[in-house]
Amino acid sequence: MTLIRWLDSFDIGIPAIDHEHRELVDLINTCHDRLVEDPSGNDVGDFLGRIFDRITAHFTHEEIEMLQLEFPEYWPHKADHERLLDELRDIMNTWSSSNDFDDASLASRLELWFMIHFRTFDARLHRFVAQQA
Ligand SMILES: [Fe+2]
Numbered sequence: 807m808t809l810i811r812w813l814d815s816f817d818i819g820i821p822a823i824d825h826e827h828r829e830l831v832d833l834i835n836t837c838h839d840r841l842v843e844d845p846s847g848n849d850v851g852d853f854l855g856r857i858f859d860r861i862t863a864h865f866t867h868e869e870i871e872m873l874q875l876e877f878p879e880y881w882p883h884k885a886d887h888e889r890l891l892d893e894l895r896d897i898m899n900t901w902s903s904s905n906d907f908d909d910a911s912l913a914s915r916l917e918l919w920f921m922i923h924f925r926t927f928d929a930r931l932h933r934f935v936a937q938q939a
């Protein structure tokens with residue numbers, strides 16, 4: 807079962823960015839599919855760690871870009887990234903302390919966060935980038 811469905815509302819209308827966001831969602835789904843297919847070889851903690859790494863790499867990429875461009879909305883944008891990473895850390899901590907993990911709740915949190923962040927913070931950043939070109 808696909809963890810995160812790609813929703814039309816994720817698209818921000820800038821093909822290169824939409825492509826990168828789709829790749830991020832695809833990678834998360836691929837890691838999740840492997841976990842479901844072979845639970846013995848893929849621990850939930852390992853799966854959550856991979857999601858965290860992928861998302862962190864994407865955020866770092868955007869944050870470096872914002873710093874280089876002296877983008878005025880750097881701090882609030884970074885704070886919104888941190889908010890999702892904190893939520894993921896909570897989910898990972900809950901898993902490691904109680905082995906409690908709820909697929910559906912992870913999916914709905916990520917979907918909701920992506921839906922809002924892509925359309926607001928990321929769309930503004932990439933409009934700014936387009937204006938600089
Ligand atoms: Fe972002």
Ligand SMILES: [Fe+2]
Pocket residue numbers: 827864868924928
């Ligand atoms: Fe992004």
